[in-house]
Amino acid sequence: xxxxxxxxxxxxxxxxxxxxxxxxxxxxxxxxxxxxxxxxxxxxxxxxxxxxxxxxxxxxxxxxxxxxxxxxxxxxxxxxxxxxxxxxxxxxxxxxxxxxxxxxxxxxxxxxxxxxxxxxxxxxxxxxxxxxxxxxxxxxxxxxxxxxxxxxxxxxxxxxxxxxxxxxxxxxxxxxxxxxxxxxxxxxxxxxxxxxxxxxxxxxxxxxxxxxxxxxxxxxxxxxxxxxxxxxxxxxxxxxxxxxxxxxxxxxxxxxxxxxxxxxxxxxxxxxxxxxxxxxxxxxxxxx
Amino acid sequence: xxxxxxxxxxxxxxxxxxxxxxxxxxxxxxxxxxxxxxxxxxxxxxxxxxxxxxxxxxxxxxxxxxxxxxxxxxxxxxxxxxxxxxxxxxxxxxxxxxxxxxxxxxxxxxxxxxxxxxxxxxxxxxxxxxxxxxxxxxxxxxxxxxxxxxxxxxxxxxxxxxxxxxxxxxxxxxxxxxxxxxxxxxxxxxxxxxxxxxxxxxxxxxxxxxxxxxxxxxxxxxxxxxxxxxxxxxxxxxxxxxxxxxxxxxxxxxxxxxxxxxxxxxxxxxxxxxxxxxxxxxxxxxxxxxxxxxxxxxxxxxxxxxxxxxxxxxxxxxxxxxxxxxxxxxxxxxxxxxxxxxxxxxxxxxxxxxxxxxxxxxxxxxxxxxxxxxxxxxxxxxxxxxxxxxxxxxxxxxxxxxxxxxxxxxxxxxxxxxx
Amino acid sequence: xxxxxxxxxxxxxxxxxxxxxxxxxxxxxxxxxxxxxxxxxxxxxxxxxxxxxxxxxxxxxxxxxxxxxxxxxxxxxxxxxxxxxxxxxxxxxxxxxxxxxxxxxxxxxxxxxxxxxxxxxxxxxxxxxxxxxxxxxxxxxxxxxxxxxxxxxxxxxxxxxxxxxxxxxxxxxxxxxxxxxxxxxxxxxxxxxxxxxxxxxxxxxxxxxxxxxxxxxxxxxxxxxxxxxxxxxxxxxxxxxxxxxxxxxxxxxxxxxxxxxxxxxxxxxxxxxxxxx
Numbered sequence: 001x002x003x004x005x006x007x008x009x010x011x012x013x014x015x016x017x018x019x020x021x022x023x024x025x026x027x028x029x030x031x032x033x034x035x036x037x038x039x040x041x042x043x044x045x046x047x048x049x050x051x052x053x054x055x056x057x058x059x060x061x062x063x064x065x066x067x068x069x070x071x072x073x074x075x076x077x078x079x080x081x082x083x084x085x086x087x088x089x090x091x092x093x094x095x096x097x098x099x100x101x102x103x104x105x106x107x108x109x110x111x112x113x114x115x116x117x118x119x120x121x122x123x124x125x126x127x128x129x130x131x132x133x134x135x136x137x138x139x140x141x142x143x144x145x146x147x148x149x150x151x152x153x154x155x156x157x158x159x160x161x162x163x164x165x166x167x168x169x170x171x172x173x174x175x176x177x178x179x180x181x182x183x184x185x186x187x188x189x190x191x192x193x194x195x196x197x198x199x200x201x202x203x204x205x206x207x208x209x210x211x212x213x214x215x216x217x218x219x220x221x222x223x224x225x226x227x228x229x230x231x232x233x234x235x236x237x238x239x240x241x242x243x244x245x246x247x248x249x250x251x252x253x254x255x256x257x258x259x260x261x262x263x264x265x266x267x268x269x270x271x272x273x274x275x276x277x278x279x280x281x282x283x284x285x286x287x288x
Numbered sequence: 289x290x291x292x293x294x295x296x297x298x299x300x301x302x303x304x305x306x307x308x309x310x311x312x313x314x315x316x317x318x319x320x321x322x323x324x325x326x327x328x329x330x331x332x333x334x335x336x337x338x339x340x341x342x343x344x345x346x347x348x349x350x351x352x353x354x355x356x357x358x359x360x361x362x363x364x365x366x367x368x369x370x371x372x373x374x375x376x377x378x379x380x381x382x383x384x385x386x387x388x389x390x391x392x393x394x395x396x397x398x399x400x401x402x403x404x405x406x407x408x409x410x411x412x413x414x415x416x417x418x419x420x421x422x423x424x425x426x427x428x429x430x431x432x433x434x435x436x437x438x439x440x441x442x443x444x445x446x447x448x449x450x451x452x453x454x455x456x457x458x459x460x461x462x463x464x465x466x467x468x469x470x471x472x473x474x475x476x477x478x479x480x481x482x483x484x485x486x487x488x489x490x491x492x493x494x495x496x497x498x499x500x501x502x503x504x505x506x507x508x509x510x511x512x513x514x515x516x517x518x519x520x521x522x523x524x525x526x527x528x529x530x531x532x533x534x535x536x537x538x539x540x541x542x543x544x545x546x547x548x549x550x551x552x553x554x555x556x557x558x559x560x561x562x563x564x565x566x567x568x569x570x571x572x573x574x575x576x577x578x579x580x581x582x583x584x585x586x587x588x589x590x591x592x593x594x595x596x597x598x599x600x601x602x603x604x605x606x607x608x609x610x611x612x613x614x615x616x617x618x619x620x621x622x623x624x625x626x627x628x629x630x631x632x633x634x635x636x637x638x639x640x641x642x643x644x645x646x647x648x649x650x651x652x653x654x655x656x657x658x659x660x661x662x663x664x665x666x667x668x669x670x671x672x673x674x675x676x677x678x679x680x681x682x683x684x685x686x687x688x689x690x691x692x693x694x695x696x697x698x699x700x701x702x703x704x705x706x707x
Numbered sequence: 708x709x710x711x712x713x714x715x716x717x718x719x720x721x722x723x724x725x726x727x728x729x730x731x732x733x734x735x736x737x738x739x740x741x742x743x744x745x746x747x748x749x750x751x752x753x754x755x756x757x758x759x760x761x762x763x764x765x766x767x768x769x770x771x772x773x774x775x776x777x778x779x780x781x782x783x784x785x786x787x788x789x790x791x792x793x794x795x796x797x798x799x800x801x802x803x804x805x806x807x808x809x810x811x812x813x814x815x816x817x818x819x820x821x822x823x824x825x826x827x828x829x830x831x832x833x834x835x836x837x838x839x840x841x842x843x844x845x846x847x848x849x850x851x852x853x854x855x856x857x858x859x860x861x862x863x864x865x866x867x868x869x870x871x872x873x874x875x876x877x878x879x880x881x882x883x884x885x886x887x888x889x890x891x892x893x894x895x896x897x898x899x900x901x902x903x904x905x906x907x908x909x910x911x912x913x914x915x916x917x918x919x920x921x922x923x924x925x926x927x928x929x930x931x932x933x934x935x936x937x938x939x940x941x942x943x944x945x946x947x948x949x950x951x952x953x954x955x956x957x958x959x960x961x962x963x964x965x966x967x968x969x970x971x972x973x974x975x976x977x978x979x980x981x982x983x984x
Contacts, residue, residue, distance in 0.1 A: 005810070006379045006808055006809065006810065006889070007810040007811065009808075009890070010808040010809070010810040010813075010889075011802040011806075011810055012806040013801060013803060013804040013889075013893075014800070014804045014805065014816060015802045016800070016801075017795045017797050017798065017801040017820065017860055017864050018801075018816065018819075020797075020853070020856060020857040020860055021819070021820055021857065021860055021861060022855035023838065023857070024831075024838065024854070025823035025826055025857065025858075025861065026819065026822075026834060027832065027834060027872070028830065028833075028834035028835055028838075029822075029823070029824070029826050029830070029831075029833040029840070031833075031834040031835070032826075032830035032831070035830075041385060041945070042360045042363060042364040042833075043363055043364065043383070043385040043386040044385035044386070045385065061804055062675075062679075085429045087726065089721060089728070090719070091761055093719070094719070095719045095722055095723050095726065095826055096719060096723045097726065097727060098811070099971075100724055100730065101727075101730050102970060103728075103966075103967055103970060104730045104733050104734055105729070105730065105733055106733075106970065107733045107734065107736065107737065108736065109914065109919075110731050110959050110962050110963055110966070111736055111955075111959065112912060112918055112920075112934070112955070114938070114951065114955070115492075115736060115739075115740060115951075115952070115955050116736070118739075118946075118948060118952075119735070119739050121531070121535070122739075122755060122756070124529070125525065125526060125529055125530065125535075126525050126526025126529060126530075126981050127524075128522075129756065132868055136949055143525065143526045143528065143529055144529070145470075145528075146470070146526050146527070146528030146529030146530075146682075146686075147528070147531035147686060148683075148686065148688060151529075155395070161733075162727055163731070165733070166911060169907055169910065169911070170866070170907055171972070172903075172907075173870070173903040173904050173906070173907040174471070174870070174873070174903075176903045177870075177873055177874070177903065183748060184716045193715055206873075207869040207870070207872050208869055208870070208873070209871055210869065211865060211866060211869040213387070214821075214824075214865075215824070215865070217861065218825055220720065222825075222827050222828065229353070231489070231842075232470065232529070232876055233470055233471040234679075235470065235472070235528060235678070235679060235682045236528045236529075236679075236682035236683065236685075236686060237473075237680075237682050237683045237686075237688065238679055243828055244829075246877070247827055247829045247830070248357070248829060249675070251357060251360065251829050251832075252354075252356045252357035252360060253356060253379075253675075254669060254671045254672065255360065255671070257364065257382075257833070260829055261830050263897075264826075264827045264829060264830035265718075265830075268825050268826055268827065271825035272822060275821065275825065277945050281948075319722075321773070321939055323773065346929075348928050349928075349939060350922075350924060350939075351920070351935075351938045351939050351941060352941070353941070354920070354924060355922060355940075357829075357832070357921075357926055360923075361832045361833050361836050361925065362836065364833045364839040365833055365836045365840055367836065367837075367840045367845070407928065534946065538752045541752060542752065542753055563749075564749070564752070
């Protein structure tokens with residue numbers, strides 16, 4: 001524990017952040033928590049139903065399917081973190097064209113889901129450019145977005161494509177703190193590139209890897225709505241329905257904010273659980 | 289501390305006098321910046337402000353895909369607008385709780401307008417309709433002729449429709465129907481179009497009340513026709529990843545399909561199709577049905593006709609009476625005439641002069657409107673049922689479920705929703 | 708800092724090929740947007756896939772006037788600059804404290820900030836709006852600046868903390884022993900050292916604030932921001948794609964330019980000196 005002066009100043013330093021977060025994030029979270037125990041239409045109806053919403057969710061087919069899709073998403077998360085990291089390391093280590101790549105990889109992140117949606121609708125439609133290319137080389141065309149077996153993975157791929165640039169940027173920032181002397185020293189000692197990566201670079205990157213992991217998980221679970229809406233509208237059936245999409249649906253179209261709040265609470269708990277696991281894993285590996 | 293701040297702010301607003309003598313009516317919609325509708329909205333504002341000095345109209349346009357989310361947020365926070373636009377049917381009905389009952393206030397224009405049902409329930413009416421909406425089949429006359437069909441004689445029965453699709457299929461150039469079912473709108477249009485002829489008026493009412501089950505013959509038959517049409521190759525491949533608006537229609541406009549179920553007002557309608565196909569090449573007919581109901585005539589199919597969009601008045605508004613007056617201006621014959629001429633919106637006001645219309649398709653539509661309108665079945669289903677049928681319709685096209693399984697599931701949802 | 712050794716050199720050359728393919732796919736949207744922005748709507752509907760044959764700049768003109776981009780542009784700039792400045796200042800202070808200083812409840816408070824990252828936006832909307840209305844912040848740019856700061860703060864604090872915790876604590880100790888006050892240490896040591904992360908956050912936050920539509924729609928109802936104006940170019944059901952593309956090109960251009968200028972600075976890293984050894 002630091003000196004009294006240090007404690008005071010430290011708390012002062014975090015005060016603005018805490019205040020804003022408390023008012024605009026924590027308070028709404030608690031408000032939503034309370035609301036999840038009510039059946040409401042946002043205007044006149046407000047009826048206490050206890051755990052009613054949660055019980056209804058357990059038997060809601062759409063919700064169950066969205067949870068299944070979420071589990072699939074979580075299983076693919078290592079790729080979402082590893083790909084930008086690998087690309088960042090390669091660029092950092094001087095792969096030919098690195099400067100160009102560094103500039104260009106960020107472009108998809110700048111685009112809103114509207115333009116990404118327009119482009120990929122064009123490319124992935126049954127009569128779109130991707131199938132046209134496949135037909136040209138003699139392969140069978142696939143209804144990428146309209147068939148239950150491919151739609152979800154296509155959705156993930158598009159989302160990954162549009163967000164990896166941001167993770168790349170963060171990794172590059174982290175790599176810039178790797179002390180050059182350490183790398184030089186290791187190389188002079190005869191270490192191979194892979195060893196340098198594993199023993200020197202990645203340990204320095206550890207807090208950044210953890211950050212990207214947590215943030216990517218959260219991003220994938222809370223910001224895919226725009227893309228889902230434009231590419232598949234949750235379909236076909238429920239094969240691309242994710243909890244966040246359901247929240248939007250229940251709140252806006254179906255006009256059931258209490259139900260939407262219950263889904264939000266469950267989503268929040270899931271993310272908190274995942275973050276906890278990720279942070280534990282990274283802390284355990286702190287002494288790599 | 290916070291109370292004093294709030295009081296100070298209120299005092300400040302009072303002192304600045306903005307609300308002292310100038311009243312403002314806030315109107316939310318998603319159309320007021322649309323170039324085609326701008327003349328209509330501008331004129332309405334001018335006419336109203338001239339008649340009510342000291343009052344200004346404040347249009348706030350929201351993008352449509354966030355419209356209901358924003359509206360819900362504002363209403364829940366007791367900070368909603370004075371009046372707001374809504375789509376007739378499920379969306380409007382879900383919001384009656386926030387709307388002012390209008391019956392006595394609109395008694396004077398009640399008979400001038402049609403389309404009230406989509407904005408009313410047993411207790412009364414809650415919004416003023418502006419336009420009429422309906423579904424009809426548009427067809428590409430040239431593609432018909434190319435396939436050896438008589439373009440001047442569109443199909444009137446299901447058997448004739450099957451013959452048309454067989455001929456189109458034989459020709460092999462394009463699919464018989466354009467179909468976009470990504471958001472599930474494809475099934476909605478198909479459903480209501482066929483129900484318009486195959487259900488009696490009583491059955492329509494029973495369906496709205498949740499009493500006509502999905503597993504009953506009249507309803508089940510429609511889902512069966514959906515599956516059969518797909519099996520017979522009437523629809524193109526990839527319907528589930530094609531958006532109805534506008535991919536399906538753009539395909540039709542490019543001449544990539546022979547028929548499409550389109551609207552009569554505003555969008556995906558005669559005005560738009562005429563521009564691409566040419567007014568002489570753009571034909572129209574009401575969708576035939578496999579069976580005709582007892583109170584309908586075989587060979588003279590009906591088509592769904594319903595109130596399209598309308599303005600409701602916020603119950604909590606401080607300027608309710610002025611807002612009602614403005615709604616009446618928006619629905620008046622002179623203004624509706626502009627709406628019709630510029631945007632091609634079929635006006636809810638019967639006094640609008642349609643004699644100047646030149647498009648053959650539009651003339652045909654106006655003709656059949658007088659005799660062949662029927663309730664729009666899907667508009668009377670609950671939001672939950674619609675959501676579920678959207679999903680099931682996609683699975684039906686993919687072959688991932690059967691009609692029997694689907695209607696069983698729909699029965700459950702229907703019972704749940706009408707509890 | 709290139710790898711030496713011929714085998715590694717060839718490996719790198721080989722890897723640059725798939726990386727180039729990926730880069731081309733990232734560039735495609737730029738081509739797509741500009742190509743289609745130059746078509747008329749009718750032209751686009753009839754020839755979606757082809758390169759434009761009769762280019763017209765009319766869409767750019769229409770997008771500019773119809774979305775009132777000249778007014779909205781200024782709003783976006785003011786709000787974005789304000790929010791980003793506030794975010795960088797507040798998050799670097801908090802990150803410094805969490806990473807380097809010792810105080811009671813440090814872990815707990817950090818978890819609270821982390822937890823607030825995970826709250827889905829939908830559940831926040833109504834209480835957020837109510838708060839904004841009560842505080843009288845509706846229709847004010849200050850209100851939007853505060854809203855953005857509040858929404859993106861957890862992410863920024865988390866990154867600054869993660870970044871700073873990779874730096875040696877001895878730095879701060881050494882400066883303290885030299886008699887520096889903590890606030891001076893923040894200004895003279897932490898801020899410069901934090902440059903890569905701060906620039907990164909600057910870019911990311913500029914992106915988020917600039918592109919945001921939902922929060923902006925709620926808070927600023929009369930004077931809109933740029934992206935909202937662009938979003939309104941989408942009709943209820945129909946979209947004039949060329950017009951929308953023209954609007955997007957206009958709206959995205961500032962971000963792209965900012966990114967290209969600043970992204971080199973990130974990789975140049977921390978100046979040698981105090982950090983190493």
